[in-house]
Amino acid sequence: MELTKEEESAIKGEKGETLQLAYRILVATGEATNAEKLVPIQWAHVSGVNYNTIGDAGQEFLSNLSKDAKVKVKTTVNPMGYDIDNVSKYGLDEEFIKKQENIKNSYEKMGVTPSFTCIPYEIFDLPQENTQVSFAETNAAIFVNSISHLKTNKESAFSALASAITGKSPYSDLRMDQEQPNLTIRMKVENPNELTFGMLGFFAGKIADTSVSISGVNKLDQRSCKSLCGGMGTSGICGKFLLEEGGKDSEKVDFDRKEMQNIYDELNTTDSGDLITLGSPQLGLGELQDLTSSLKGKSFKKRCMVFCPRSIQNQARKLGLVQELEGAGCEILSDCCTCLTPLINKKDVDGVTTNSIKGAYYLKNSNGVNVNLKPLNQIIEDETK
Amino acid sequence: MSLKIIVKGKVKGKIMKTLNPINFLGAVDKKTGIIHDDKHDKFQKSIKGVILVFPYGIGSSVGAYTIYSLKKNGSAPLAMICTKADLSVASGCALANIPMVIVSNLEFDSLNDGNEIELDTEAGKIL
Numbered sequence: 001m002e003l004t005k006e007e008e009s010a011i012k013g014e015k016g017e018t019l020q021l022a023y024r025i026l027v028a029t030g031e032a033t034n035a036e037k038l039v040p041i042q043w044a045h046v047s048g049v050n051y052n053t054i055g056d057a058g059q060e061f062l063s064n065l066s067k068d069a070k071v072k073v074k075t076t077v078n079p080m081g082y083d084i085d086n087v088s089k090y091g092l093d094e095e096f097i098k099k100q101e102n103i104k105n106s107y108e109k110m111g112v113t114p115s116f117t118c119i120p121y122e123i124f125d126l127p128q129e130n131t132q133v134s135f136a137e138t139n140a141a142i143f144v145n146s147i148s149h150l151k152t153n154k155e156s157a158f159s160a161l162a163s164a165i166t167g168k169s170p171y172s173d174l175r176m177d178q179e180q181p182n183l184t185i186r187m188k189v190e191n192p193n194e195l196t197f198g199m200l201g202f203f204a205g206k207i208a209d210t211s212v213s214i215s216g217v218n219k220l221d222q223r224s225c226k227s228l229c230g231g232m233g234t235s236g237i238c239g240k241f242l243l244e245e246g247g248k249d250s251e252k253v254d255f256d257r258k259e260m261q262n263i264y265d266e267l268n269t270t271d272s273g274d275l276i277t278l279g280s281p282q283l284g285l286g287e288l289q290d291l292t293s294s295l296k297g298k299s300f301k302k303r304c305m306v307f308c309p310r311s312i313q314n315q316a317r318k319l320g321l322v323q324e325l326e327g328a329g330c331e332i333l334s335d336c337c338t339c340l341t342p343l344i345n346k347k348d349v350d351g352v353t354t355n356s357i358k359g360a361y362y363l364k365n366s367n368g369v370n371v372n373l374k375p376l377n378q379i380i381e382d383e384t385k
Numbered sequence: 386m387s388l389k390i391i392v393k394g395k396v397k398g399k400i401m402k403t404l405n406p407i408n409f410l411g412a413v414d415k416k417t418g419i420i421h422d423d424k425h426d427k428f429q430k431s432i433k434g435v436i437l438v439f440p441y442g443i444g445s446s447v448g449a450y451t452i453y454s455l456k457k458n459g460s461a462p463l464a465m466i467c468t469k470a471d472l473s474v475a476s477g478c479a480l481a482n483i484p485m486v487i488v489s490n491l492e493f494d495s496l497n498d499g500n501e502i503e504l505d506t507e508a509g510k511i512l
């Protein structure tokens with residue numbers, strides 16, 4: 001990879017340890033993806049905020065880094081471990097709260113926007129098409145590449161952080177003008193819902209390279225689209241999908257009922273949950289509105305945790321949605337999300353009902369609880385009175 | 386043997402090889418290095434102190450922190466050998482200073498589970 005004189009000097013350590021570290025990460029990821037050079041980016045979205053995911057090593061790393069590091073471009077951050085306004089409600093231990101606060105403070109010291117969201121594309125104004133950004137959260141990287149036509153690779157927590165500090169990313173893979181994907185998934189399942197799309201994404205992610213064509217999908221509502229992005233980001237390295245027929249040189253693979261059943265059997269481990277979670281990705285305003293209208297005159301028989309960004313919760317409160325949802329038995333949580341939440345653990349919970357494929361994978365493997373997968377309309381039918 | 390070097394280093398150790406990609410955040414315990422995904426063929430095995438040979442990392446971007454944590458907790462592999470570099474593994478190894486190289490599919494096939502090897506990125510070879 002070709003570096004400018006300034007970049008060379010930074011990597012030698014002549015501009016301090018922080019920049020040396022950041023450029024060391026960018027050179028490694030640049031070499032890994034055969035980048036020719038580094039290019040400026042306008043927005044970084046960083047993951048690695050939840051103490052449950054990054055642990056003591058991550059917390060100490062960020063604490064040290066924040067003594068000197070400042071972000072150079074607009075930087076938004078992923079969810080943390082709990083809802084800042086309701087932390088006392090959940091019986092988290094003092095140690096967890098202290099470490100999580102320290103992580104939050106480190107990021108804020110570096111100058112990030114304290115967004116604590118995995119759906120930055122739904123709550124911030126988007127730059128114009130083809131703008132280079134650096135998104136770590138996988139569902140967000142896939143969403144902005146595929147739907148918003150921005151340019152990012154499927155970044156890691158460290159590569160996005162290094163981009164935030166330097167304002168640059170390696171120019172490679174999805175950042176360049178793309179060739180046609182070499183794989184087309186033919187969607188064959190009829191009457192799909194958001195769970196079907198999550199499984200389609202998970203299936204595609206397993207076999208696709210950095211991008212994939214998907215044929216047979218005419219319309220994709222926001223909930224289904226986010227579910228597809230979340231599923232895809234979990235199972236592979238794919239960072240972009242195109243809804244198109246796919247070129248004649250592109251290999252064709254069907255996604256039919258059999259393939260769907262295999263994914264379902266891999267992730268669904270129980271027939272019922274003790275509680276319900278809606279999130280992973282967090283819900284946007286439109287989804288909260290839909291949920292409110294579906295719940296008219298009904299209420300959940302079990303605990304139902306609904307995750308959304310703080311700014312969405314504030315808007316929803318003004319519209320009276322939060323009050324209605326709480327009346328129907330929902331707990332509205334912000335700043336955090338389903339994935340690796342410390343609010344759900346196997347000591348208290350055997351199984352969780354969710355419509356999220358991404359949530360299912362991490363609940364099962366990281367939280368160690370059983371998962372009952374159902375689409376939202378089915379959850380409402382079965383679990384309300 | 387042609388290696389693409391992502392993170393430099395020289396190590397000697399036993400290969401642990403899997404044909405399945407690894408989701409570090411979801412499948413590996415960051416304290417012990419034990420694989421806790423029951424769908425993975427190395428379920429309940431530890432990646433601590435081995436030369437980990439696998440196709441590439443998948444899934445969460447936070448997997449990079451898992452790799453860094455493994456190193457800090459003394460449970461990291463000695464080195465990683467992949468066929469494709471994903472950004473989480475590349476950046477995690479770069480920060481944790483775990484030697485990491487990319488090899489061709491042919492070379493990947495020639496590396497066998499349980500064999501003792503020496504990886505030397507300076508000399509550009511695996512012995």
